[in-house]
Amino acid sequence: xxxxxxxxxxDDGSGRTYLQWMFEAWRWTLAVAGxxxxxxxxxxxxxxxxxxxxNSPWVVRIANAWVELFRNIPILVQLFIWYFVVPRVFxxxxxxxxxxxxxxxxxxxxxxxxxxxxxxxxxALPRGQRYAGLAMGFTTAQTYRYVILPMAFRIILPPLxxxxxxxxKNSSVAFAVSIAELTMFAMQAQEExxxxxxxxxxxxxxxxxxxxxxxxxxxxxxxxxxIPGFIVAGGTGGH
Amino acid sequence: xxxxxxxxxxxxxxxxxxxxxxxxxxxxxxxxxxxGIVFGxxxxxxxxxxxxxxxxxxxIYVNGMRSxxxxxxxxxxxxxxxxxxxxxxxxxxxxxxxxxxxxxxxxSEIMRAGIQSIPRGQVYAGQALGMTxxxxxxxxVLPQAFRNMLPVLLTQTIILFQDTSxxxxxxxxxxxxxFSTAGKIYGRPEEAYxxxxxxxxxxxxxxxxxxxxxxxxIAIIR
Numbered sequence: 217x218x219x220x221x222x223x224x225x226x227d228d229g230s231g232r233t234y235l236q237w238m239f240e241a242w243r244w245t246l247a248v249a250g251x252x253x254x255x256x257x258x259x260x261x262x263x264x265x266x267x268x269x270x271n272s273p274w275v276v277r278i279a280n281a282w283v284e285l286f287r288n289i290p291i292l293v294q295l296f297i298w299y300f301v302v303p304r305v306f307x308x309x310x311x312x313x314x315x316x317x318x319x320x321x322x323x324x325x326x327x328x329x330x331x332x333x334x335x336x337x338x339x340a341l342p343r344g345q346r347y348a349g350l351a352m353g354f355t356t357a358q359t360y361r362y363v364i365l366p367m368a369f370r371i372i373l374p375p376l377x378x379x380x381x382x383x384x385k386n387s388s389v390a391f392a393v394s395i396a397e398l399t400m401f402a403m404q405a406q407e408e409x410x411x412x413x414x415x416x417x418x419x420x421x422x423x424x425x426x427x428x429x430x431x432x433x434x435x436x437x438x439x440x441x442x443i444p445g446f447i448v449a450g451g452t453g454g455h
Numbered sequence: 456x457x458x459x460x461x462x463x464x465x466x467x468x469x470x471x472x473x474x475x476x477x478x479x480x481x482x483x484x485x486x487x488x489x490x491g492i493v494f495g496x497x498x499x500x501x502x503x504x505x506x507x508x509x510x511x512x513x514x515i516y517v518n519g520m521r522s523x524x525x526x527x528x529x530x531x532x533x534x535x536x537x538x539x540x541x542x543x544x545x546x547x548x549x550x551x552x553x554x555x556x557x558x559x560x561x562x563s564e565i566m567r568a569g570i571q572s573i574p575r576g577q578v579y580a581g582q583a584l585g586m587t588x589x590x591x592x593x594x595x596v597l598p599q600a601f602r603n604m605l606p607v608l609l610t611q612t613i614i615l616f617q618d619t620s621x622x623x624x625x626x627x628x629x630x631x632x633x634f635s636t637a638g639k640i641y642g643r644p645e646e647a648y649x650x651x652x653x654x655x656x657x658x659x660x661x662x663x664x665x666x667x668x669x670x671x672x673i674a675i676i677r
Contacts (some may be wrong), residue, residue: 288659289652290617293631296648304645305459381522388524392623399526403624412534416527424522 223411224418234405234415241401242422248397249387253380253433254324256330261369263327264334265360279331286328292389295321298383300392319392326383333379337372338364370441377434381391383426388423459646468637477634479547484616484627488562490555491615492608500592502596503566513563520560526624528557533625546627550619552640558615565607569600586664606670613662617655630654 224235232240266272266279266346286294303309309317341364348358391400402419406412503515506591520528532553536545544552573596581591601608620631631651638647 284660285656286615288656288663290620290631290655292620292623293648293652293655296635297652301459301645301648385524388526389621391526399524399530399624402527402530406530406534416531416534420523420527420531423524423527427522 219414221414222410223409223414225407227354228405228408234409234422237405237420238398238418240400241396241398242426244395244397245384245387245422246426248315248322248390248395249384251316251389252322252326253383255319256326257376259327260326260330261333261365263335264331265338265365267331267335268338271358276446283328283331286324286421287332291322291325291386292392293327295389296391297321314393315395318393318395321387322383322390326379326386330376333372333375337368340371340377341367355430355440367443370443371436373434373438373441376433377438380434381430384427384430385423459649461646461650464581468641472637472640473630473631473654474633476636477626480616480619480630482552483541483619483622484612486551487554487615487619488608488612491558491562492566494555494559495564496566496597498559498568499570500654501660502563503570517560517563520557521564525557525621529553529621529624532556546622546625549624549625549647550627550629554615554619558611561611562608565604565611566600568607569604570596572603573599591631602673606666606673609669610663611668613659613666616662617659620655 224238225233228234228237263279263282266275269276295318298317299314302317303312325333345363345367346359349363354362387397388399390397391403394400400421402415405415409415498513498517501509502517504510523531529550532619533546533549536549536552577595577599578591581595586594619629622629623631626632634647634654635644635650638644
């Protein structure tokens with residue numbers, strides 16, 4: 217077979233080249249992944265923290281149920297539920313743009329995984345850390361705020377890196393509800409131009425570049441916030 | 456409140472659409488797990504062999520697969536497999552080939568961790584008995600690595616079962632497709648998606664509960 221990279225310079229029928237279209241799609245991918253990441257980390261941190269609270273069995277149970285619910289249903293099915301079922305049952309969501317519904321789906325799906333990491337990170341801390349906070353006269357909330365969470369977040373940076381890269385990859389399911397991201401672009405441009413190999417190669421490269429960038433950013437953060445002598449494993453992040 | 460109506464549900468629908476898709480999802484999961492473990496173990500052994508000619512291709516393959524979204528891999532194989540084989544293959548066969556190839560990369564990382572978890576003394580013991588490299592791997596290291604990693608392997612299988620729904624991208628007839636087809640024909644797509652979620656949840660939750668039990672038992676034995 218022969219290469220034909222000039223396919224990217226062709227007009228896609230709306231006055232832009234396939235190359236321009238691809239970079240627009242890349243921006244959508246990054247936007248979906250970025251916005252979902254914010255929801256995932258905030259919700260995941262909250263749910264994960266709640267799961268380790270002492271003496272509040274009911275809140276812990278609800279948080280555990282959250283994790284099980286969002287972890288045991290495939291992302292694609294969750295996406296369809298946010299996109300098709302939620303607006304049907306709650307009419308308020310009919311005014312919410314499709315982009316946001318996708319962001320909720322991906323964000324909450326990932327939050328369950330992050331909550332699991334946050335819980336594991338908190339439980340990996342020596343019990344003395346908690347007692348030290350209490351001995352200082354901190355309330356439970358203050359102990360978490362000033363002692364436990366700052367430590368736990370540093371511990372979970374390596375798995376959080378992998379999960380953030382996963383989120384970026386999972387954003388590809390957004391094609392299924394016609395968000396104009398990279399996978400959607402790849403499928404449509406492949407149909408229109410029949411140069412699937414070139415298109416898929418370019419899109420795959422963009423995914424790999426984005427994932428690698430996420431990896432580097434986290435490696436940088438990890439180096440900046442490490443506590444000397446504490447984190448033994450010394451994660452290189454995302455491998 | 457746009458109410459949901461589940462009265463369309465009947466045995467005929469389940470038999471005609473859902474079971475057909477469910478059976479394919481299960482087949483795909485089992486074949487991809489077995490194939491993934493076999494090829495994944497080969498990849499893991501290549502990466503641990505210490506020989507550059509084996510290490511390099513295996514490392515590139517594993518890291519390459521792991522850095523691309525599964526949906527893209529599915530599309531790649533759907534495009535390439537017919538070109539390589541020289542004749543068209545259906546979405547279902549394409550999905551099976553993709554999942555075996557893709558999961559091998561993930562299972563190889565699990566098996567690699569498993570092999571590395573075996574104390575060096577075990578290897579030396581095998582060598583002291585005069586075992587060849589192959590015998591040592593087959594009779595001493597791999598059985599223990601496999602047992603140590605069993606819970607993780609099963610957890611990966613549960614994830615794999617969820618991921619089979621992504622064959623939606625090439626239109627293969629899996630469990631999700633079965634529900635969405637039924638939903639379209641009976642004019643109740645929303646309800647169909649909800650039911651799909653319930654089925655996936657029940658299957659995955661029960662399996663992960665069993666894995667948790669197994670993990671506790673294995674932990675006690677050791």
